[in-house]
Amino acid sequence: MSKLVSTLYNTDADREVILFAEQRKYMYGRMMGIISKLWHEKDPVGAFTVGPCYAQVEAYGNYFDLVDKLAHLSSAIQDVLTERARQDAKWGQQDHEPMAWMGILGEEFGELCEAVNETYFNNGPEARAKGGYENMRTEAVQVAAVAISFIEALDRRYGE
Ligand SMILES: [Mg+2]
Structure with a gap:
């Protein structure tokens, strides 16, 4: 037992x-x-x-x-929740100040921008490999998961 x-x-x-x-x-x-x-x-x-x-x-x-x-959650939401769990497993609970979160979320948003840019513009095969559906979706999921993590940190810091 x-x-x-x-x-x-x-x-x-x-x-x-x-x-x-x-x-x-x-x-x-x-x-x-x-x-x-x-x-x-x-x-x-x-x-x-x-x-x-x-x-x-x-x-x-x-x-x-x-x-x-x-x-019945959409695969998009399931993937965001899976990414949240992956982030916690990798980094542990994150309790940054809002300004630090802007840097983290900004980095992820920048990666999403890059994936979209390399899909839209033709900057050669090496750059193109950073674009496309899979890369855009992966980065969008990461943006959403980081935003949720930020909300959770806000709730811990300022919530009741
Ligand atoms: Mg990313």
Whole structure:
């Protein structure tokens, strides 16, 4: 049993459930699906949500509706969120002052401008390699992700 699990769940009933689950590791996905559906029948709003997840469900509604909404996010938004996660993994939480953010966002916007310019103008094959759909899209995603990171930093610095 993991140390975290044994710390959080240490009653006899907890140990009984953990033993049951540990003996059925091969069917975790099925168990989660069935338990989630059963819980949903009992409590449509709070289905299978605990901790930070519950606040999202309270704010935005039914768990399954939320999952459906997430599944239908456009590929553009999904790519921006993936880029945000990549940035955090690479740099950690960024808490710069707004002026520093202007430099970071400006650099990314400049890279987007370059990708657009090298698509629009013909500056030779080496420059052209920096343009095109893929490069424009990649840089646009990075601009959007940095803008979101800036918003998050603003909220931490000035928000309630
Ligand atoms: Mg860039």
